[in-house]
Structures are given as C-alpha cells and as structure tokens.
Amino acid sequence: MSTTTIEAGPHVTAAQPEERGRPGWTAAVEVLLIAAGLARLVFGQQLGPVADGVDRLRSITALLAEGRVDHSEYSLMGPLFSTPLWLLGKLVATPEAGIRYFNLVVFTAGLAALALLLRGLVPGALIRRFLLLTVAASMIAPDVGHYGSEPFTMIFVMVGIVVVVRGRRRGWGWASLVVGAVNTPATLVGLGLVSLSQLWRDRRLRLALPVVAAVALVLLEILVRHGGYVGDRGSRDIMPFSGRPGFSYPIFFGLLALLFSFGRGLVWYLPGLFLPIREPLADLGPTGIDLARVHRLWLTFLGGLLLVYAPWWAWYGGMSWGPRFFLAGILPASLALALRLGHRQARLGADLLTLAVLIVSVWIGVNSLFWHELWPTACFPSNQAVEALCWHTPEYSSLWYPLVSWQFRYLTAGQWVSAAYSGVVLLWFGVPLVRRIGASTREAWRERVAPRLVRAEWRW
Template structure:
C-alpha cells in the first residue's frame, strides 16, 4: 500500500492567503544577536564532541534482546534460516551493510554494535536538514545538543536493541511527512520511515493510531488512515512469513517471574492499567518524569508567548511526538513488562527524548517566562543532563540485589530512589577511570553552557522583584 501523496498529506493552513508562495515556509529566520556566530561555533563543537564521546566509549558485551536480534540476523544472513525470535527483523535487516563490513574485518559483532549510534547520527543529520531553513538556528542547535548530551541516548547506542530504529524512523519520518513546504518525495520517504519504524515494534501501532487520528481530525482528511493500514499490513505480512500466523503475537502468553509484587507472574496484559500509567510516569527507576522531564514542561504555552519560529511547525511536530508518547504509555501500561527488563531507564520510551528535548530547547529560549517557569526549566535541564551523563558513565552499575533469587526484589530498582539508576551512584559511589571523569566534566560543561543564560534571567527577575518589595523591609512601617 502506498503512502499518501504530497498533495494528500498536508494542505495549506487555514487562513493562509491563496496563491501565497510555498517558499515563504522556507524563509530563513531573522539574524541572531551579536555574538551569535561564536555561540553557533561552540554549540557545533559540543554536538560533535558529544557524538565522538558516544562513539569512543567502550561497548559492553551484547546482552538481552540486543544479543538475540544479532544472532537472528546472523542466522538469516549466514545460514539462510529465518529465526523464531519473537521480535521483528525489520530493524536488524538494515544493519546488513555493517555485517558485510564486519565479515571483511573479521569480527561482525564489533561493527554491528555501532548500528544504533549510526542510526542516531543519521537521525540528527536528517532533523538538521529538515529544520535548518525553517526555524531559529539557536533553537535547532539547542535541540540537537540536548539530544546528544541531555537525553538517555547513551544507554541505547551501546547495544543492538530495537528502540533506536523505531525512535529515529518514526520521529524523523513524522517530521519529514508533516512539515510545510517539503516536496513529494520527502513526504513519501517520511511516511515509509514511519511505517517501517512502527512495524519494527508492533505495539507502537497503537501510538501511530493516535497520531493518525489527530492528523485526520486536524486536516479533516481520512487519507492518513492509509499510513496506519500500511503499517498493519507490514506487521501481518512479517508474522505470516516467519510464523505462518498473521496474528502471531509474542506478548499475549509471555509472563515474567513471580516476585514480591502482587501482580507478578501473570502473562500478557495483566498489570492494572492505572498502576501501570503511574509507574511509567512517576516511578523513580523508570518514570518519564525523571528521565525525560522536558515532557512535562508547558511548551505550547511558551510557543504562544514567544512565537513559533517555524510558523507553527514546531508546535505541530511537538504535538504529534507527544501524542505518540502518550500512545506508548497507553499500550505498555497494562503489560507486565512495562519497565523493559534489566535495562537502564525506561527502555520502551526512548522516543520520548524527541518531544522532551524539543520542549527543553524551547523553554531555554523563553525570555518572557517568569521566575517559577525558569526554575522549572532549570530543574528539567539539570535532570536531563545528569541522566545523559549517568547513562554513559554509570550505565553498567547495577544493584544486583534486584536480580537475585529469580528477580524476587526487582521492584526495588523500579520504584525506590536508592536503587534507581539515577541516584544509585550517590549510594554506592563507584571508582571512576580517567576517561569517565573527563566525560563527566564534558557533560558539566554542556550543562553550564545551557543554563548560564537561564541563571542570568532568573537573577535579573529575582533582583527586580526584590527591589519592588523593598518597602516590606522598611522598619518604620513595622509596629508592635
């Protein structure tokens, strides 16, 4: 099934004068303030250095689903056999060129393990290419810098798990397919990427359904349903080809071990839905509030106050990305394995770094916001950069008490602060190598660069407010 054509995917916004040149959507933003060129150079250096740091960090051995996907790929390419692995092979298949290079090199696994980092770098390049002529370059650079050094991506580019493929293809695909002023082939490529990403993780079709519903109601077009149908057909076709059953699912009868938790040991979607939502959003070990705090910032309000530098595109893509995250929460909340197993942070919700980092970038530039709003942004940036540094430097630090005795006390790692990966380094305080200390210093530099203007605005607003209330300290006005 083909994706919608360019004319079908996006109409001109209501209220736009007829005959207005499409090039208006691509007009470059106004020039930045003095010193903007220096800031641009510094931020580009920080982005490049962050990618280099992710590339040179030693990789731990492949484990879990990542190792299973790797062996399924090897089985297909070298033995010409289709694995019975319950996970999709769509994402791993795109690593075939790396496997070929690895065979020539003599160690395919060493090369294939770089796959997710390559996907992430290509995703950043695509986002830059799509937005560079449509939005404020300062906002775009902050967004990319936060994705590199203010998100949990470091924990995901060190193995061969499938979340990076889905996050990059769906995230960048939605951006390419819905931006104003893009060409037919760009939009078509965007929808193809979305379909591939969703098929790579079949439960995400629920999230795509919510996005399609938003697009249908917003544009008053039903043609977007073809995207949902294409993803469903691809999922069914792979299941039919590999298992002989078009409705095959690896989730229905899959159950975890019995632990101290009252709803453990039951297969399928047996977790109480309200408790699952609360855990996904707020638990100390996996909660999006702590790992992607930008999701909880009032980005749409900030865009209304400051003005959308991309003429509505930033507000639109932020909405679509957030709706997709909401769909992920809905589909994983009733599943017993909502936490993603023995993994650093909320594994199934890597996609959330896109709207979270975009919201942070917008709020960092919101000069009209009040002191409380700035303090909220400051807290979110602190958490985000610390999470990024933590996932790289302390990503292999694990409280093994959570996994002993057949994961009997696993819930400690999900719900308690002391065993959360974010706070465990303050409890156990492991010894660090020289490169690890240098990496932490680099993240500290990024943090200082991002929050320095924010701290200046907070100081100025606080000073102004204090001067306005000096009469409260006048001793002559005080009485017994």
C-alpha cells in the same frame, strides 16, 4: 495555499531575533560540543548486542549467511537496514564488529536529518540547542550502544512526523513512520493515534492507510517467520500483581508506575516532557514549520506507547537503564527544554523550573553513559523476590543509586574527562539561565519585597 500543507521559504527572517546578540563563535562552539558528544557515545562505552539484540543479530545472520528466516518474535525490519554494516563487519572481522555501530549510525543520521529538515525554518540556535541536549543530556547512551529496536523506531517515527508536518514529500514521512512502527510492533498503537490525529485534522480518510500498511507488514512477517509475540510472565515477587502473563497488569497501576516510579518513571528520566512550551513558542515568533504540532504529534505517539505498555507484565522493560520503551520521548523532551532555554521573557518561577530540569537532564546523560550496567545486589537475590526495589524506590533506582554507592571513586581518567564535558554543557546552558534568574530576582526584590520592608509601612 492548502490548509493541509505548510509551505516554507528557504529562510524565515521572522525567526531570526534569537540569533541577534549572540557572538558568531557560539555556533561553532555548539557544533563542536555536538560532535564531541557523539564521539563520547562511541568511545565512552562498550558497544555490542545485548539481551534481545543478540536475538536480532542471530536472525539477520541466519538470513544473510544461511539464506533462511528464523522464528524469532523480534522484527527483522531494523536488522535488514543493518545489512551493509553486517557485510562490512564480516569483511573486516566478524558481522558483530559492524552491527555494533548500527544504532549509533541510525541515531547520528537521524539528528542530521532533523537538522536539515528544520534548517531555515527555525532559528539555528534552537536547532543546535535541541541537538546538543539530545546528545549530551538524555538517556540515549546505553540504547545506541546496543542492537535493540528502540533507537531505530525512535528515529524513523519521529523524523517521519517532522516530514509530515513540514508538508513536503509527506508520503516519505508516512513511509518512515510505517517502517519505524513495524520494527517494534507494539508501537502500532502510537502510529494509529498519530494517523487518527492527522485524519481528524485534515479530514482525509486515506491517512488511515499507513496504519493498514503497517499492520499488514507485521502480519506478513509473522506468517512468513511463524513468529510473533508468544506471551510469557515474570517472576513472582512481593508486588501484588507480579507473575501474571501477557497484558494482565492493572493499567491504572501500570500508568502510575510508568509516569512516577523512581526507577522507571518518565517524570524522572524524561523531565523535559512535562515542561510547558506555549509561552516559549510565542516568544520564538513565526516559524516555517508548526513546531507546536510536531511536539504534539511526538507526544501523541508516546501516549500510544503508554497505553500499550502499561498493562503488560514487563512494563518496566526488564534489566535496562530507565524506561527504554519510551526512548522516543528524548526528542520532545529535548525540544521543550531547548525552547525554554531560549525563552528570554520567562518569569522567575519558570526559569527556576527550567534550571532544575537542565541539571537533572545533564545528570541523566552522565549516569546513563557511565553506570547503565550497575545493578544493586539488594534488588536481585537468588529468587528475585525484591527486584521491585529497583523499579520503585529512589535509593535503588538507576537514576540515584550511583550517589548512594558513591560510584565517582571508581571513575577512570577518561570518564573524568567525559564528566568534565557534561560540566561544560551544563555551564554553557546554565550560565545564561542563572543570569536571567539573577536579574528576575533583583527585579522581584525591588518591586515586590523592598517596598514591603519600608519601616514607615509597618505598624503594631
């Protein structure tokens, strides 16, 4: 067998122990929960292009309706794939009526592709947990409801990485990576790091070709459209480095903000990213695909995004819910949490950490669906002098402001049903975890605490 290829049979019997001890109906319940979560994304929010999605719609409309290319700074790669929906929408009502579902279609197709690629290589229970967490316990909602570039790039890049690691038809995987990166040119650095990682591992110089192809396609589009990033600057506010143009923000402070700020920090919005998975992977046993390498390459791509966006003046992504530039982090975060939830041999501290991340992740799913357009007026007075309150403080962050303003009193009946769905997901994953925590606590009490409370052992 080649050292650069992982050959997998149709079934991996060594990965089946996780399936044992689970009633057969649990798989059906999880499939229904995944389907309900996808339906919630369709019917639980208003769909349509906003912000730069409006520019993308204008670009594809100019191309399809007028036969011309405009000079937008946003790539046409993703919008070109939405052509069938644009045409269908125009046939039924308006082009917007079709493309408003584009990112939802891309997201759903991407999850289906991941399920098919992993089927038979890892336990089905792990795949279902991963998909359900991605749908119901992540910040995906507002982005699939809009016409932005991030969901398209996330799916094409991350699915492409799985194809590359899987070892079959790797050329298609690299092509998917190129298409996803070209759609959001800032992600070329992430593609470069993934390519470099594989080049170093396999010692194949041709693995640099995807980066060359992606750069060439970006430059070609800029040349044809006379577009590209022209540079701008934000408003001057109370923060010391605000109002600067382009990529002039101190990278040290940019990294701190992207990782730890309460309004945009990955620690808070993608907590699963920071869960260690070495022991859960060992507990999982042999699999037909190197999940550790998939996870590592996903994180490598995200590392490239951090390097790009940290020095940009708009590192916070404008008026969006959470760190939208890092939407691709949903998949490694969900995979890590799915692995931890299935790790039956975990220690008490590890299970407590997993429970905390699970609770926050489910809250993220609810919050991003209900209140992604909720903006505290205190952050945006007429001169925007204190908008950094929303990026840096916990009380005004997208994640916690609904608790400060107690938005639950405004929920509709449909939203309460949606909240109940999130409660079911939390209980579905949380109850077995709490049972494990209870068993570990009783064991710790018997072995470590109770012996120390024996009266004869205590002296003055």
